Amino acid sequence: MSLFFLSLLNPGLPLKVPTAIIDLDNSTMSRKITRSLSAMETIEITEQATSFNEAMDKVGRGDIFGFFLIPEDFEQEAISNRTPTISYYSNLTYFIPGTLAFKGFKTIAVSTSGNIVLTTLVAEGINPQQVETLLQPIVFQDHPIHNPWTNYSIYLSNSFIPGVIALMILLVTSFSICSELKQGSSIEWLKTANGSILGALIGKLLPHTIIFSIIGIFSQSLLYSYNHFPLHCNPLIMIFAMILFVIATQTFAVFICCLIPNLRLAVSIASLIGILSFSITGFSFPVENMYGAIGIFSYIIPLRYYFLIYVDQALNGLPLFYSRWYFIVLIAIPFVVLPLLHRLKRALLHPVYIP
Amino acid sequence: MRRIIDKILKWVTSLYLVWRREFRLVFTDAGVLIFFFLLPTLYPLIYTLIYNPEIVRDIPVAVVDNCRTTASREFTRMTDATEAIKIIGYASNLNEARQWHAQKACYGILVIPEDYEKNIGRGEQSHVIFYSDMGLLIRYRELLSAMTDLSLATGTKIRQELYNTDSQPINSTSIILGDTKQGFASFVIPGILILIIQQSLILGIAMLGGGANERRMRNRGIDPLAVKATATATIIGKALCYFTIYIPLVIYILYFVPVFFNLPNIGNVVDYLLFIVPLVFSSIFFGMIFQRAVSERESSMLIVVFSSVVFLFLSGLTWPRYAMGKLWIWIGNCIPATWGVEGFIRINSNGASLEQNTHPYIMLWILTCCYFLIILFIELLIKFKPKKYHPLRR
Numbered sequence: 001m002s003l004f005f006l007s008l009l010n011p012g013l014p015l016k017v018p019t020a021i022i023d024l025d026n027s028t029m030s031r032k033i034t035r036s037l038s039a040m041e042t043i044e045i046t047e048q049a050t051s052f053n054e055a056m057d058k059v060g061r062g063d064i065f066g067f068f069l070i071p072e073d074f075e076q077e078a079i080s081n082r083t084p085t086i087s088y089y090s091n092l093t094y095f096i097p098g099t100l101a102f103k104g105f106k107t108i109a110v111s112t113s114g115n116i117v118l119t120t121l122v123a124e125g126i127n128p129q130q131v132e133t134l135l136q137p138i139v140f141q142d143h144p145i146h147n148p149w150t151n152y153s154i155y156l157s158n159s160f161i162p163g164v165i166a167l168m169i170l171l172v173t174s175f176s177i178c179s180e181l182k183q184g185s186s187i188e189w190l191k192t193a194n195g196s197i198l199g200a201l202i203g204k205l206l207p208h209t210i211i212f213s214i215i216g217i218f219s220q221s222l223l224y225s226y227n228h229f230p231l232h233c234n235p236l237i238m239i240f241a242m243i244l245f246v247i248a249t250q251t252f253a254v255f256i257c258c259l260i261p262n263l264r265l266a267v268s269i270a271s272l273i274g275i276l277s278f279s280i281t282g283f284s285f286p287v288e289n290m291y292g293a294i295g296i297f298s299y300i301i302p303l304r305y306y307f308l309i310y311v312d313q314a315l316n317g318l319p320l321f322y323s324r325w326y327f328i329v330l331i332a333i334p335f336v337v338l339p340l341l342h343r344l345k346r347a348l349l350h351p352v353y354i355p
Numbered sequence: 356m357r358r359i360i361d362k363i364l365k366w367v368t369s370l371y372l373v374w375r376r377e378f379r380l381v382f383t384d385a386g387v388l389i390f391f392f393l394l395p396t397l398y399p400l401i402y403t404l405i406y407n408p409e410i411v412r413d414i415p416v417a418v419v420d421n422c423r424t425t426a427s428r429e430f431t432r433m434t435d436a437t438e439a440i441k442i443i444g445y446a447s448n449l450n451e452a453r454q455w456h457a458q459k460a461c462y463g464i465l466v467i468p469e470d471y472e473k474n475i476g477r478g479e480q481s482h483v484i485f486y487s488d489m490g491l492l493i494r495y496r497e498l499l500s501a502m503t504d505l506s507l508a509t510g511t512k513i514r515q516e517l518y519n520t521d522s523q524p525i526n527s528t529s530i531i532l533g534d535t536k537q538g539f540a541s542f543v544i545p546g547i548l549i550l551i552i553q554q555s556l557i558l559g560i561a562m563l564g565g566g567a568n569e570r571r572m573r574n575r576g577i578d579p580l581a582v583k584a585t586a587t588a589t590i591i592g593k594a595l596c597y598f599t600i601y602i603p604l605v606i607y608i609l610y611f612v613p614v615f616f617n618l619p620n621i622g623n624v625v626d627y628l629l630f631i632v633p634l635v636f637s638s639i640f641f642g643m644i645f646q647r648a649v650s651e652r653e654s655s656m657l658i659v660v661f662s663s664v665v666f667l668f669l670s671g672l673t674w675p676r677y678a679m680g681k682l683w684i685w686i687g688n689c690i691p692a693t694w695g696v697e698g699f700i701r702i703n704s705n706g707a708s709l710e711q712n713t714h715p716y717i718m719l720w721i722l723t724c725c726y727f728l729i730i731l732f733i734e735l736l737i738k739f740k741p742k743k744y745h746p747l748r749r
Contacts, residue, residue: 007680008668014678059532060707061714062697065675066532078524085526093533093619093704095542097675099496102529109527110507116524133480137513140483140506142499147489155492156673164664171657179653264386267653271660278664279405285539286491289411294404311490312457322457 005161006222009153013042017097017104020047020055020067027075033086033112037068043104059091066090066101068108078116086112096152146230146315154229158310159283161219166249166303167274169212173205173253174270177344178263186348197345198338205250209243212250216242224314232317241309244330248302251334258340261347277301305330369584373592374599376582381559381600384566386652390559391597395604398551399612402544407616409538411497413441416463417452420445422471430483430509434465439501462488463498475513493539533704534619541618545703546672548608549695550663552631553638556597558659560642565652586734590727594639601635609699619704626709627702633719634695640726641691647733670696694718 021037023030038045047064049055055067068088077084088105092098114135121131147154180186193200217239224231224238231238253270260266279285280297281304287295298304305326312323381387416434420427435442443461446452452464466484474481483506487498534541571578584592609627613620649655668674669687676684676693687693698715701707709716 004665005668008683009674014675016678017675018677057711060701060705060711062701062712081524083524083526085528087528087530089530089532091532091705092535092537093542093545093700094671094675095534096673097677098531098534102531106503106527106529109525109529113525113527120524130478133478134514134517135510137475137478137480137510137517138483138506139480140485140502142502143484143486144489144495145486150489150495152492152674155489160664164661167660167664171660175653175657182653263653267656268389271656275660275663276401276405279402283491284543285406285408285493286411289408290405291408311488315490316457316488318457322459 003222005157005164006153006227009156013150013152014096014100015042016044017042017066017101018046018064019043019101019104020049020058020064021045022049022052022055022067022069024072025070025074029075029078030070033068033070033108036111037104037108040104040108042100055089059089064091065094065097066105068105081120146232146317153227157223157227158229158314159307160278161223162216162245162306162310163278163281163303165212165216165219166245166277166306167271168215169208169246169249170253170256170270170274171267172208173250174257174266175263176204176208177201177254177257178261178266181261181347181351182263184351186351190345190348197341197348200348201254201341205254209246209250212246213243216246229314231314233313233320237313237320238310241306241313241327241330244327245302245306248305248330248333251337252302254344255337255340258337258344261344273301277303281307283307302330302333366585366588369582369588370592370595372582373584373589374596376580377563377593377596378599380563380566380580381596384563387559387562387566390555390562391600392604394558395551395555395608398555399544399548399608402547403540403612403616403618406538406540406543409536409540410438411493412438414439414463414494414498415443415461416440416465416498417444417446417455417461418442419447419449419452419464419466421469422467424472426472426475427467430467430471430505431465433505433509434502437501437505439497456486456488462490462494465502478517533700540616541704543672544616544618545613545700546670546696547667548612549631549634549699550667550670550692552601552605552608552635553641553690553692553695554659554663554666556601556635556638557642557645558656560597560639561646561649561655561659562652564643564646565650565655568650569652586731586738590640590643590730590734593643594636597639598635605631605635609703613703621704621706622702623706623708627699630698630702630709630712630716630719631695633716633723634691637691637719637723637726640723640730643730644726644733647730647737666690666692669693672696688718689722691719691722694722 021034023034034045037043047058049058049067052069055064055069058064059067066089068086070086071084074084074086086109088102088109090098090102090105092102117135118128118131121134122128144150180189189204190197190200193203220238220242223229224235256269256273257266260269280294281287281301282290282295282298287298309323309326312318312326313320381391418431418434420431431442434440440463443455446455446464449464449466452461455461456464464486466486468482468484471481471483485498485502487495489495531537567578567581570580582589605628609631610624612618645655649658669683669690670693671679671687676687679687694715698712701712702709
């Protein structure tokens with residue numbers, strides 16, 4: 001699964017977004033714009049369109065993700081100070097390509113405008129060096145902390161791979177506990193543990209803990225060692241976080257089984273929560289911006305805390321102190337479930353399978 | 356001639372019987388009802404509610420103002436006034452700001468250097484430095500575009516003040532197509548809706564198959580509730596039954612949900628409903644093939660739930676398909692939802708016509724035919740070699 005993500009997202013950024021240019025002017029200046037557009041890293045001009053309608057049609061067909069329109073008499077109007085308008089269209093129904101096309105177009109639009117200012121001002125006799133500063137009086141230096149390539153894979157793999165692991169744990173755990181109920185072997189299972197529900201659970205789930213931790217640590221090694229994604233903390237911290245996360249997710253599944261000791265329902269709820277946690281834990285859309293009544297659910301999901309630890313520790317390399325609460329929650333989750341275990345025990349002693 | 360008509364009549368009658376029996380099976384099985392009705396009804400609502408705020412606003416940002424002049428305060432005020440950014444306060448130096456960042460009090464740090472105003476006055480370039488947290492990409496995106504726009508706008512203003520030139524020789528306008536609000540729900544939900552249709556169909560059908568399997572196990576390999584009919588009549592009859600059930604659901608999911616939540620919905624209703632027909636049929640046949648591959652009701656769930664994540668990625672919603680490797684494109688081509696997402700998004704959000712989506716539309720029909728032939732082949736195989744494929748002898 002981790003391999004799936006990493007190979008799918010291998011380039012890091014989907015550069016070369018297919019776009020089109022409509023050049024209605026066909027002048028030296030417009031051809032220059034076309035050339036600078038095709039020199040951009042983020043976009044690639046794959047189509048030439050002769051009219052707005054044609055380009056819109058291509059967007060509708062999905063051939064291009066945006067286009068750049070140079071109007072008629074563009075050069076003439078620009079030189080004679082009649083302020084022509086260039087426009088660019090980006091299709092944001094596909095977020096990443098749309099955004100990249102937008103960024104590329106914008107850069108070109110701004111620099112085109114700047115070049116014309118430069119030419120006119122130099123012609124007016126202003127010192128060219130001064131003009132350059134004039135073009136961009138304020139330079140904005142952007143520093144994406146610890147991901148200067150704005151690599152999309154770093155972000156997506158680090159959030160989706162633990163998500164998939166959590167989903168797997170939730171399903172396998174609830175399945176293995178409740179299928180004892182379905183097959184009627186639960187009494188026997190309790191007997192092997194001398195009637196102690198805690199012993200029975202630990203005996204059943206500990207091997208899973210080990211397997212899932214190995215899977216988790218293996219995927220971490222793929223991320224941080226093989227792919228060299230940012231890891232600005234002691235690797236042991238992330239390994240420790242992974243093990244805690246595995247245990248917390250397992251107990252979360254036990255919690256579901258305690259509430260609903262029925263194979264089908266428990267597995268359904270587990271998968272519902274597992275799938276929803278990709279969205280609700282807020283690594284695609286921040287929790288603070290969700291509706292309060294919805295966002296509050298993200299706090300009960302172990303995945304959120306693992307993700308926050310990752311951001312703090314591996315990505316930002318902060319002192320452990322700032323992540324203390326996330327660790328405490330992950331450690332505390334298993335104990336919260338303890339008082340509910342008697343419910344599960346009662347159900348295990350009286351297995352009823354409803355088809 | 357008569358015999359042929361008789362045969363056809365018999366076939367149609369058995370088709371009807373299969374259809375009726377399947378209806379009964381669906382409505383008497385709580386598990387199936389959950390997947391056919393509850394899941395497609397509730398899931399779109401929950402999903403959209405999560406993302407419905409659409410845009411990330413007022414991201415907390417700290418300012419380190421080393422210049423402390425009117426100009427720098429003005430710049431700070433302008434930053435605060437952008438939609439994306441909210442200034443939480445002045446940090447005395449970068450270290451303090453970093454501490455705020457560590458405490459999650461801010462997700463970005465704006466540093467205005469000492470010579471900011473002096474440089475502007477002299478007609479030299481001033482630099483502003485912005486550090487942004489990369490934990491969430493959507494935050495970075497908003498911060499970046501807000502700061503870029505702001506520095507451009509301030510630059511233009513300064514230029515005009517200094518040289519009194521009408522320094523904008525060209526206007527440029529940006530037009531956003533499809534997701535005009537640039538919102539998150541508007542972009543992700545239309546695709547998810549298609550996946551929900553496909554996955555709930557597969558799940559429900561797998562559940563029905565599991566139920567039939569369990570009945571066979573209890574009844575020496577014969578399902579007492581199965582209707583005697585030819586393989587084609589059984590397959591088509593069942594498919595028509597699911598299709599009938601999904602007509603109202605599809606209208607609810609694809610028409611009402613986008614309208615409820617004010618997501619993009621500029622498509623022609625007839626166009627996308629026609630478009631979705633082969634998606635439903637290919638998902639049904641896909642589900643039937645899958646049904647033959649798993650025997651137990653619950654284990655089918657595990658597989659379907661997992662595959663949802665994979666299908667979501669293969670559909671190109673989050674990661675564009677043109678940037679994928681050949682292998683993944685090919686696997687994606689075999690999944691109905693890939694084409695469904697592509698076509699539905701374009702019709703629904705970009706207002707494209709069905710004609711413009713001929714390619715995905717035809718691909719969906721091809722998938723429908725292929726999956727139908729495969730399931731027909733499997734059913735015939737089971738019919739002629741009943742012993743070998745006996746569920747009791749596994």
